[in-house]
Amino acid sequence: MTRVLSGIQPSGDLHLGNYLGAIRVWAQLQHTTDAFYPVVDLHAVTVPQKPGAIGTATLRMSQMLMAAGLDPDACTIFVQSHVHQHSECAWLLECTVSFGELSRMTQFKDKSDRQEFISAGLFTYPALQAADILLYDADEVPVGDDQRQHIELTRDIAERFNSRYVPTFKLPKAVVPAAGARVMDLQHPTNKMSKSLDSPRGTIDLLDDPADVTRKIKSAVTDSDGEVRYDIAAKPGVSNLLSILGAASDRAPEQVAEDYSMYGPLKADTAEAVVELLRPIQARFRELEADPAETSRLLAVGATKAQTVASATLQRARTNLGLLQG
Ligand code: ATP
Numbered sequence: 001m002t003r004v005l006s007g008i009q010p011s012g013d014l015h016l017g018n019y020l021g022a023i024r025v026w027a028q029l030q031h032t033t034d035a036f037y038p039v040v041d042l043h044a045v046t047v048p049q050k051p052g053a054i055g056t057a058t059l060r061m062s063q064m065l066m067a068a069g070l071d072p073d074a075c076t077i078f079v080q081s082h083v084h085q086h087s088e089c090a091w092l093l094e095c096t097v098s099f100g101e102l103s104r105m106t107q108f109k110d111k112s113d114r115q116e117f118i119s120a121g122l123f124t125y126p127a128l129q130a131a132d133i134l135l136y137d138a139d140e141v142p143v144g145d146d147q148r149q150h151i152e153l154t155r156d157i158a159e160r161f162n163s164r165y166v167p168t169f170k171l172p173k174a175v176v177p178a179a180g181a182r183v184m185d186l187q188h189p190t191n192k193m194s195k196s197l198d199s200p201r202g203t204i205d206l207l208d209d210p211a212d213v214t215r216k217i218k219s220a221v222t223d224s225d226g227e228v229r230y231d232i233a234a235k236p237g238v239s240n241l242l243s244i245l246g247a248a249s250d251r252a253p254e255q256v257a258e259d260y261s262m263y264g265p266l267k268a269d270t271a272e273a274v275v276e277l278l279r280p281i282q283a284r285f286r287e288l289e290a291d292p293a294e295t296s297r298l299l300a301v302g303a304t305k306a307q308t309v310a311s312a313t314l315q316r317a318r319t320n321l322g323l324l325q326g
């Protein structure tokens with residue numbers, strides 16, 4: 001069976017971009033593949049965190065993932081730091097990737113521009129991500145478009161390790177969904193919608209109430225030529241609305257565009273479709289939120305399943321590298 005792995009940072013609440021670009025696809029894949037979904041808390045600490053906040057955020061993110069459709073009986077959902085093999089493998093891979101390769105990562109460039117304190121971990125972050133993937137012999141990594149570069153680097157790291165030592169790691173490939181692959185910020189439609197951009201009016205949180213969702217979509221930035229057409233370069237705001245409505249109603253954005261000639265109705269229908277999409281997710285989240293002990297129990301089961309796979313791969317890597325057995 002195809003093995004799939006993807007991770008998400010507990011760096012804020014899930015937004016519509018995370019859901020349409022990633023989580024919704026993960027939920028579909030859990031029924032047809034052997035899927036592993038870590039909440040990658042060690043990636044989140046590459047930027048400074050308030051004491052105690054990361055644990056709470058990790059629990060909450062796990063509940064949001066379950067509310068958004070990840071079923072612990074159908075996939076392995078776990079917390080990255082509960083499986084210590086990730087950190088250990090990351091070191092081996094940090095020593096397999098070059099300074100030059102890491103310097104070319106656009107996510108590092110973007111994030112370091114926004115940070116006052118640039119940790120060494122923020123720079124070596126892709127090696128930890130490679131460990132997340134390679135430890136599970138993942139065939140496919142479902143991610144948004146922005147992550148392609150990290151998955152390519154993961155393949156390069158795996159190939160280098162395999163050729164330097166002994167074939168050890170499977171080469172994964174990125175799988176990027178066509179519809180909704182990139183949801184843009186509603187106020188700044190040339191930036192992707194992001195948890196860490198601090199653009200509350202441009203970001204639709206999965207837990208936003210219907211009035212907020214409607215207000216944000218109705219005040220989305222468009223343009224002044226008044227024509228409804230899917231053209232990302234010339235009309236980023238309108239194209240974003242078309243792709244959101246398309247993703248919410250399983251249609252191509254070009255096809256959605258044919259139904260509209262004015263921005264007002266496009267915005268109204270997009271708002272309604274998003275409100276309906278979020279309604280069941282919000283109801284399920286409230287249930288999970290009321291029973292944190294049950295979420296912790298489910299995460300412990302996930303960590304045990306993950307450790308079984310990760311420890312075997314790490315042992316293989318240690319042996320193939322030639323470390324002295326303890
Ligand atoms: P941060 O700003 O903290 O990096 P983020 O909102 O970009 O957070 P991530 O945790 O980096 O989200 O990503 C989780 C998953 O969601 C990834 O697979 C990523 O590709 C996807 N994703 C993130 N933002 C978008 C977006 N705007 N459109 C589509 N997919 C997205």
Ligand code: LTN
Pocket residue numbers: 005006007008009040043128129132133141143147150
């Ligand atoms: N870097 C990714 C999050 C991430 C990930 C992973 C994605 C960490 N480890 C492993 C896929 C596979 C991000 O910023 N979205």
